[in-house]
Amino acid sequence: xxxxxxxxxxxxxxxxxxxxxxxxxxxxxxxxxxxxxxxxxxxxxxxxxxxxxxxxxxxxxxxxxxxxxxxxxxxxxxxxxxxxxxxxxxxxxxxxxxxxxxxxxxxxxxxxxxxxxxxxxxxxxxxxxxxxxxxxxxxxxxxxxxxxxxxxxxxxxxxxxxxxxxxxxxxxxxxxxxxxxxxxxxxxxxxxxxxxxxxxxxxxxxxxxxxxxxxxxxxxxxxxxxxxxxxxxxxxxxxxxxxxxxxxxxxxxxxxxxxxxxxxxxxxxxxxxxxxxxxxxxxxxxxxxxxxxxxxxxxxxxxxxxxxxxxxxxxxxxxxxxxxxxxxxxxxxxxxxxxxxxxxxxxxxxxxxxxxxxxxxxxxxxxxxxxxxxxxxxxx
Amino acid sequence: xxxxxxxxxxxxxxxxxxxxxxxxxxxxxxxxxxxxxxxxxxxxxxxxxxxxxxxxxxxxxxxxxxxxxxxxxxxxxxxxxxxxxxxxxxxxxxxxxxxxxxxxxxxxxxxxxxxxxxxxxxxxxxxxxxxxxxxxxxxxxxxxxxxxxxxxxxxxxxxxxxxxxxxxxxxxxxxxxxxxxxxxxxxxxxxxxxxxxxxxxxxxxxxxxxxxxxxxxxxxxxxxxxxxxxxxxxxxxxxxxxxxxxxxxxxxxxxxxxxxxxxxxxxxxxxxxxxxxxxxxxxxxxxxxxxxxxxxxxxxxxxxxxxxxxxxxxxxxxxxxxxxxxxxxxxxxxxxxxxxxxxxxxxxxxxxxxxxxxxxxxxxxxxxxxxxxxxxxxxxxxxxxxxxxxxxxxxxxxxxxxx
Numbered sequence: 001x002x003x004x005x006x007x008x009x010x011x012x013x014x015x016x017x018x019x020x021x022x023x024x025x026x027x028x029x030x031x032x033x034x035x036x037x038x039x040x041x042x043x044x045x046x047x048x049x050x051x052x053x054x055x056x057x058x059x060x061x062x063x064x065x066x067x068x069x070x071x072x073x074x075x076x077x078x079x080x081x082x083x084x085x086x087x088x089x090x091x092x093x094x095x096x097x098x099x100x101x102x103x104x105x106x107x108x109x110x111x112x113x114x115x116x117x118x119x120x121x122x123x124x125x126x127x128x129x130x131x132x133x134x135x136x137x138x139x140x141x142x143x144x145x146x147x148x149x150x151x152x153x154x155x156x157x158x159x160x161x162x163x164x165x166x167x168x169x170x171x172x173x174x175x176x177x178x179x180x181x182x183x184x185x186x187x188x189x190x191x192x193x194x195x196x197x198x199x200x201x202x203x204x205x206x207x208x209x210x211x212x213x214x215x216x217x218x219x220x221x222x223x224x225x226x227x228x229x230x231x232x233x234x235x236x237x238x239x240x241x242x243x244x245x246x247x248x249x250x251x252x253x254x255x256x257x258x259x260x261x262x263x264x265x266x267x268x269x270x271x272x273x274x275x276x277x278x279x280x281x282x283x284x285x286x287x288x289x290x291x292x293x294x295x296x297x298x299x300x301x302x303x304x305x306x307x308x309x310x311x312x313x314x315x316x317x318x319x320x321x322x323x324x325x326x327x328x329x330x331x332x333x334x335x336x337x338x339x340x341x342x343x344x345x346x347x348x349x350x351x352x353x354x355x356x357x358x359x360x361x362x363x364x365x366x367x368x369x370x371x372x373x374x375x376x377x378x379x380x
Numbered sequence: 381x382x383x384x385x386x387x388x389x390x391x392x393x394x395x396x397x398x399x400x401x402x403x404x405x406x407x408x409x410x411x412x413x414x415x416x417x418x419x420x421x422x423x424x425x426x427x428x429x430x431x432x433x434x435x436x437x438x439x440x441x442x443x444x445x446x447x448x449x450x451x452x453x454x455x456x457x458x459x460x461x462x463x464x465x466x467x468x469x470x471x472x473x474x475x476x477x478x479x480x481x482x483x484x485x486x487x488x489x490x491x492x493x494x495x496x497x498x499x500x501x502x503x504x505x506x507x508x509x510x511x512x513x514x515x516x517x518x519x520x521x522x523x524x525x526x527x528x529x530x531x532x533x534x535x536x537x538x539x540x541x542x543x544x545x546x547x548x549x550x551x552x553x554x555x556x557x558x559x560x561x562x563x564x565x566x567x568x569x570x571x572x573x574x575x576x577x578x579x580x581x582x583x584x585x586x587x588x589x590x591x592x593x594x595x596x597x598x599x600x601x602x603x604x605x606x607x608x609x610x611x612x613x614x615x616x617x618x619x620x621x622x623x624x625x626x627x628x629x630x631x632x633x634x635x636x637x638x639x640x641x642x643x644x645x646x647x648x649x650x651x652x653x654x655x656x657x658x659x660x661x662x663x664x665x666x667x668x669x670x671x672x673x674x675x676x677x678x679x680x681x682x683x684x685x686x687x688x689x690x691x692x693x694x695x696x697x698x699x700x701x702x703x704x705x706x707x708x709x710x711x712x713x714x715x716x717x718x719x720x721x722x723x724x725x726x727x728x729x730x731x732x733x734x735x736x737x738x739x740x741x742x743x744x745x746x747x748x749x750x751x752x753x754x755x756x757x758x759x760x761x762x763x764x765x766x767x768x769x770x771x772x773x774x775x776x777x778x779x780x781x782x783x
Contacts, residue, residue: 042511218764219764222728237433311525318530329527352530353534
């Protein structure tokens with residue numbers, strides 16, 4: 001019974017061991033970690049460093065850390081336990097004691113729920129603005145509405161809320177207000193300036209825009225903030241002295257406007273000339289050409305760099321510390337100025353860094369995602 | 381204009397349309413002129429309003445304008461100065477110059493360190509070693525998402541928690557690390573050193589010329605003449621010879637503990653160290669991203685072609701990929717360099733006396749706010765312009781020469 005045709009071998013089970021060096025975790029390690037003697041040396045050195053630093057950080061931050069300290073005899077916290085752990089363990093008790101001050105600054109303690117709602121509203125506003133299904137004209141209304149509610153909550157004075165002057169606002173809401181209001185105003189300004197810089201028919205306006213952009217981009221933000229805090233009062237007529245926060249906000253708007261204008265200009269330049277000519281050909285006037293044809297496409301081109309610029313401004317608002325405005329960084333710094341917590345500023349700075357990082361990292365992830373999504377249609 | 385009379389279209393005796401000025405709102409040229417007049421008028425009006433307010437305010441507060449205050453005795457103590465300075469004798473003007481030099485000291489050293497660290501990390505991000513690539517990516521992602529001011533404050537706090545002078549770390553003989561900064565041995569400068577330096581510069585110029593000649597010879601004959609023995613002799617031998625001929629002076633000024641401080645040696649102040657570390661670590665993430673995108677912009681075909689020639693991966697990177705990537709890297713690198721220069725103004729937050737910090741003290745003492753801020757802006761505008769010009773020149777030099 002030979003049903004099998006001659007020459008056809010039945011596969012013999014192989015005696016060789018499974019190819020662990022071609023696939024599987026061992027092979028992966030061989031190609032990615034121990035590829036050559038140099039690569040092996042780098043892996044070993046880095047691995048040792050990571051383990052060494054990782055374990056000592058975990059020991060400092062978690063194992064030997066002091067989480068709370070008991071109340072002392074005189075009604076204040078007694079940081080003796082922290083002092084004992086100094087150098088070996090972190091003192092997170094400072095955060096436990098001060099977190100409301102760090103987050104909300106000198107905002108009245110019993111009213112801080114309002115500031116907390118404001119923070120939530122801001123985050124909600126960012127999330128909604130990031131979702132593409134909301135990218136339509138109604139978004140402007142959402143922004144205006146939310147910012148109004150935020151103003152009402154922060155100031156109060158209506159609807160039974162007690163009035164809170166802006167000189168005692170502080171912490172995270174200030175950081176969010178400076179960056180968000182700054183961008184909301186700076187963005188339209190930037191679009192106008194970018195259009196002005198690209199203008200071919202109005203050389204005088206173009207010159208003004210170039211002067212503004214290059215002047216602002218050539219100097220550090222600090223010099224503008226100094227200008228706002230020392231020079232601005234001299235600019236104003238006698239008796240009219242806008243509040244410090246507003247002056248810093250103006251400086252940030254002027255600064256952001258120049259940088260955003262360059263991003264927008266890149267988008268305008270990136271658009272093929274045919275789009276401009278086509279819009280001219282169907283007889284659209286300047287503003288309709290820009291508003292209906294050019295800007296929607298140009299802005300879409302530069303959304304990823306725009307988000308990166310936003311991240312930059314979010315970080316840059318921390319510079320208001322230097323002119324003494326109570327943003328998140330300032331309130332953190334003031335919190336550790338208290339005598340009993342003076343030695344534990346590292347812990348507070350780490351927490352502040354994590355807060356900033358959370359905001360910036362999510363924005364940068366979002367920008368990467370958009371880049372990938374927009375890249376798809378281009379690559380096809 | 382004159383051609384219109386011979387235009388066949390107008391031969392039928394119809395008058396050509398008038399070229400004179402017709403005041404019609406439909407004329408885009410007229411509209412452009414009107415709009416420009418309006419906008420420039422508004423801006424000029426706003427400026428005039430601010431200036432007249434300022435003049436009135438200054439007159440009321442009896443503040444004299446002008447830069448005459450720069451000639452007055454400063455009386456500001458300055459810890460770090462590259463040129464001699466005595467607060468009881470020298471003027472505000474000299475204090476400002478010291479501030480500018482301090483800013484440049486941070487910016488120049490910072491730019492060099494940032495370039496080295498940024499390039500290394502940018503390349504490491506593309507390494508085939510998984511651990512190295514992931515760690516450098518994490519470094520970039522983490523440090524660039526934290527405000528640089530916060531990082532500076534953090535490093536400054538860390539530097540301050542270093543041991544006091546009595547328990548200063550002494551890792552190498554003559555090197556002391558304490559909360560008063562970093563003390564290092566300093567070479568006692570002698571005329572022979574200056575001449576050795578001059579000899580080195582001459583040697584470098586000659587090596588450069590030699591190298592170019594070798595390249596030309598290689599292009600003509602295909603064989604590159606050996607350069608390195610002559611280069612070694614010029615770069616190392618010549619300065620050593622000059623130094624030896626002048627008696628080979630070599631004395632080190634060793635720092636020594638004296639009471640609560642150190643005596644002698646060179647000092648890197650804690651403020652300077654914190655500022656430099658913070659700025660370099662933060663800015664190098666941006667530099668690394670520039671390098672990474674630059675390398676990625678080189679087509680894969682270049683890697684493969686070079687590999688097909690049998691070049692090693694390191695050689696491919698150095699000889700084939702990086703020179704091409706450089707063209708993409710330079711423009712964003714320029715803004716990174718401008719960024720570190722401008723961010724060096726954050727020195728004021730941790731007490732390093734750069735130009736912003738010194739001018740800020742001056743304007744608090746004299747009340748000359750407008751002049752002070754104008755001075756700061758002028759300094760930064762000039763530095764920015766200088767960096768831009770240099771980088772544009774370099775960019776033009778390495779640009780791809782096409783037909």
